[in-house]
Amino acid sequence: MNYRQFFSQAPTADIARNLLGHELMYQGPQGLLAGWIVETEAYLGEQDTASHAYGRGKTAYSASLYGEPGTLYVYQIRSYICLDIVAQASGIPHGILIRALEPTQGVKAMTHNRGKTRFELSNGPGKLMQALGIRDRKLDGEAMDKAPLQVNLSCRREPIQIITGPRIGMRKGAPSSNWPLRFYVAGNPYVSHTRRRDANLKNYGWRDEQDGIKLSSHA
DNA sequence: GTTGTGATGCTCT
DNA sequence: GAGCATCACAACA
Numbered sequence: 001m002n003y004r005q006f007f008s009q010a011p012t013a014d015i016a017r018n019l020l021g022h023e024l025m026y027q028g029p030q031g032l033l034a035g036w037i038v039e040t041e042a043y044l045g046e047q048d049t050a051s052h053a054y055g056r057g058k059t060a061y062s063a064s065l066y067g068e069p070g071t072l073y074v075y076q077i078r079s080y081i082c083l084d085i086v087a088q089a090s091g092i093p094h095g096i097l098i099r100a101l102e103p104t105q106g107v108k109a110m111t112h113n114r115g116k117t118r119f120e121l122s123n124g125p126g127k128l129m130q131a132l133g134i135r136d137r138k139l140d141g142e143a144m145d146k147a148p149l150q151v152n153l154s155c156r157r158e159p160i161q162i163i164t165g166p167r168i169g170m171r172k173g174a175p176s177s178n179w180p181l182r183f184y185v186a187g188n189p190y191v192s193h194t195r196r197r198d199a200n201l202k203n204y205g206w207r208d209e210q211d212g213i214k215l216s217s218h219a
Numbered sequence: 220g221t222t223g224t225g226a227t228g229c230t231c232t
Numbered sequence: 233g234a235g236c237a238t239c240a241c242a243a244c245a
Contacts, residue, residue, distance in 0.1 A: 041237070050237060061230060078238050079227040097237060126238050169237060195220075 001153055003070030003144050012087045012094040016042040017164075017183045019085075021157040021206075024101055026132045027148040030109040033132050035101030035122060036157055038205070039184040039191045041167045043084070045093045049176040050167060053093035064141035065093040072147055074140035080126030081134055085144065085151070099125045099168070099182075102190045102204065109133065119199075124192045158207040161186035168192065 007015055017040070025034040043051045052062045052075065064073045065086055073084035073095055084095035101122040103110055110121050110131035122128035129135075134149075144150050167182045184191040187200030 043237070052237075056231075059231070075237080076229060077236060078229090080238050082237065084237085095237090099237090124238070167237075171236090197220095 003151075003153070004068065006153055007069035007085060007087045007096075008089055012044060012096065013042045013181055013183075015087050016040040016096045016181070017162060019096060019098075019151065020162060020183060020185055021159055023104065023152040023155070024098060025105075025150050025152055026134070028133055030113075030133055031106060033103075033106035033109055035103040035105075035128070035190075037098060037100075037151070038102050038188040039098075039100035039182070041097040041099055041183070042087075042181040043095045043097065044176075044179075044181070045088075047176075048179075049174045050170045051093065051095070058093070062093065065095055066091055067141065068143065070144045072139050072142050072144055072149060074134075074137045076137065077126070081129040081137065082125040083129055083134075083149075097125060098128065100184070100188075100190050100192050101128045101131075102188060103131070119189045119194075121190075123190045123194070159185040159188075159205055160203070160207050161205070 019037050019040050022037050023034055024037055045051055046053045048054055053065060058066050064071055067086050068090050069087055071086040073086055075082055083098045087094040087096055103121055111117055113133045114121055114131050122131045139147055139149055163184050163186045164180045165182050166178050166180060170177045185205040187205035189199035
């Protein structure tokens, strides 16, 4: 399964859901930084009032959202950088926002980059990019199979339960603000807006026994 | 623990 | 010049 297939052979919401439990890996100046994807959101193009494609169509800024499936769409909101992966065929501006990671490799570097510890490392879209040390849009428009930032599709941790809910942070009252397009691993403490008592500190929401900040796979 | 608000940088009209 | 797919903190209960 290559990226082009993975990001185009199912409805965008299903792809976003399937991304949970895969590992995001960034080969940067600080070495390999990586983490399990524990939270995603789907954005459904020009019909979706929350999408960057809504209302304006294609602009210079959002051009890469219209690219091939598996293209990186890196954008800025306020003073933070966020990461989308483009889904569906070229010309269809669907995207999947990576909202949170459970760090596996390079925790020390992430702690340094963020100036925070534990669950504050990567429990939000702006935070996780800061943790990885990405502070500009240089990766925008790159194909993931050639970029230093990739999702490892060859292995996956299995969430015990996946919660579906409305997306975070959009204008209330907008028609699409209630669409159930946010997906996250139930009980994982790195999911944004998680309350302490909802976190499952025993298994972090994964079916296997592996502990939170431990080494990743055998890949 | 929960809610509100101000800082922030860049794009598009 | 408005408006954001955010974050961190302060204030309150």
